[in-house]
Amino acid sequence: MTMRTMMTNELVCPYCGAIQDMNDVKIFSEDNSRDRNISCENCDKEFKYEVHVFYSSWKEREK
Ligand SMILES: [Zn+2]
Numbered sequence: 001m002t003m004r005t006m007m008t009n010e011l012v013c014p015y016c017g018a019i020q021d022m023n024d025v026k027i028f029s030e031d032n033s034r035d036r037n038i039s040c041e042n043c044d045k046e047f048k049y050e051v052h053v054f055y056s057s058w059k060e061r062e063k
Helices: none
Strands: 035-039 046-050
Touching: none
Parallel strands: none
Antiparallel strands: 035 046
């Protein structure tokens, strides 16, 4: 079981659950790697996040 949050529209700290204000977030690595490190603005712990563009499709009758 990995410690991951659900995919949400908002970035949520995996430690304390605080929603991060992305205008205000401290980004430590600004390279092109998939995962980035930031620190929580509430509990100040460092964690990683990924940005996903997410599509899902299905035939109407199959869901
Ligand atoms: Zn936190």
